[in-house]
């Protein structure tokens with residue numbers, strides 16, 4: 001909209017590049033934020049570093065990349081026609097289909113005209129006298145916006161290995177989270193994959209099929225459950241579409257953003273046979289969810305002995321699949337199940353039966369260097385044509401830390417978060433008025449179906465901006481006490497579970513020097529939504545609104 005004096009607190013539209021809102025990132029979050037803000041009549045500029053929209057599904061173009069939440073639940077719910085007209089083809093859609101979907105959304109709602117691609121936001125500086133954000137890009141542009149909305153993604157700042165020599169390697173190097181947009185041919189080549197998280201588990205079987213030799217460098221074995229992916233049954237798709245409102249509501253009110261039958265008993269309250277029958281059903285059922293194994297009993301995520309029953313069931317399956325007992329043993333995780341991100345795989349363990357695949361345990365013999373011709377561990381030198389880094393992300397805070405964000409008094413967000421992120425509801429930060437983080441640290445985000453969390457956060461922010469406008473409010477800012485209390489609550493909720501007991505990116509331990517705290521809120525998307533709605537209903541309790 002062209003902002004006018006009748007709408008107090010908004011730009012007058014007289015200065016070039018004075019706009020209402022900047023949105024950083026054009027993934028699922030950024031595009032929906034644009035859609036909502038445009039619906040309110042705001043002038044919006046979206047900046048996106050990639051040369052296409054899609055966020056995660058633009059960058060993760062590696063072979064085998066696919067989402068591990070069912071297609072029917074991993075899509076936008078905001079437009080009833082969109083959700084009816086789009087036909088999903090698989091239970092777990094592959095990256096190209098997801099990218100087609102998000103491009104379809106961009107075209108269908110004419111979103112591209114406000115998205116500037118190939119542009120990275122480098123700084124966001126708050127100008128207190130004007131109550132506006134000065135946003136600078138790597139193209140040297142500066143815009144002034146009333147609102148700065150960071151839709152930068154939770155897993156979008158790739159992390160490399162911490163050994164010297166990465167730039168010296170003369171072969172081809174890839175990071176799964178920054179994969180080229182062309183097909184990469186591995187036929188007959190000697191390939192290394194470092195990392196066995198979700199990305200490694202997806203890429204390894206497909207590279208193994210093509211490569212001459214594949215060497216997998218594993219530091220921590222992962223619990224990998226069968227994905228059970230299959231072509232989507234048209235009847236199932238029709239059924240969900242016929243009752244989508246009810247399905248969406250149930251997902252929104254659930255814990256993980258995927259409605260599940262409520263568990264009533266602990267794993268140790270039933271007999272071993274009953275327990276194992278449940279685990280086997282989940283393992284074999286092609287309609288299982290990523291969270292099925294976690295949600296069958298009340299205590300899998302809170303009680304070590306209960307957790308161990310699921311862990312042992314999976315170890316036993318690994319031993320059945322992998323023929324070489326020494327390799328099987330290396331692939332069997334020893335830690336807790338499910339509190340490091342659970343992983344779905346297709347033919348993952350079977351891949352280690354192939355004659356061209358070797359597993360190297362880099363917990364026993366750590367990587368020491370990347371060399372011109374390959375890499376070295378404490379025990380051996382390896383030569384490769386290609387190295388694939390499936391080494392993950394500086395999660396939750398990495399993409400925000402990459403921007404120089406300065407609030408009141410020039411205070412830096414990086415400095416404020418030096419001991420771990422402090423936010424109110426993962427949405428806002430004291431000292432940073434009118435800056436919102438979509439699925440920011442301290443929100444359920446990565447501990448949920450991301451689509452449910454993204455839509456909830458975007459809707460909350462858009463609704464708040466609408467209320468501000470109707471009441472003539474210029475700035476909305478989290479109060480220090482509210483964010484301290486919320487951040488404490490996020491930590492305490494984590495402490496009631498087994499999550500903090502395990503090294504993982506959920507607690508920041510994958511990045512050397514990163515503060516060890518709980519980066520996401522485990523209280524569940526249903527409870528979190530209620531809290532956010534309550535805050536709004538109570539005149540934005542915990543926020544200071546300035547006229």
Ligand code: N01
Nearest residue numbers: 067068161162195196197198199200219220341390391392
């Ligand atoms: O990253 P990760 P990812 N030396 O951090 C290893 C989402 N996702 O990209 O476990 C040796 O999980 C590291 O070892 P360790 C999903 O939320 C979803 O796989 O730290 N190894 C680990 O094995 C997921 O959780 C989908 O000991 C090193 C691996 O690299 C998140 O993204 C698909 C090392 C990193 O695993 C991140 O997944 C893909 C070193 N120096 C991703 N540094 C789906 O929807 C790291 N490692 C299916």
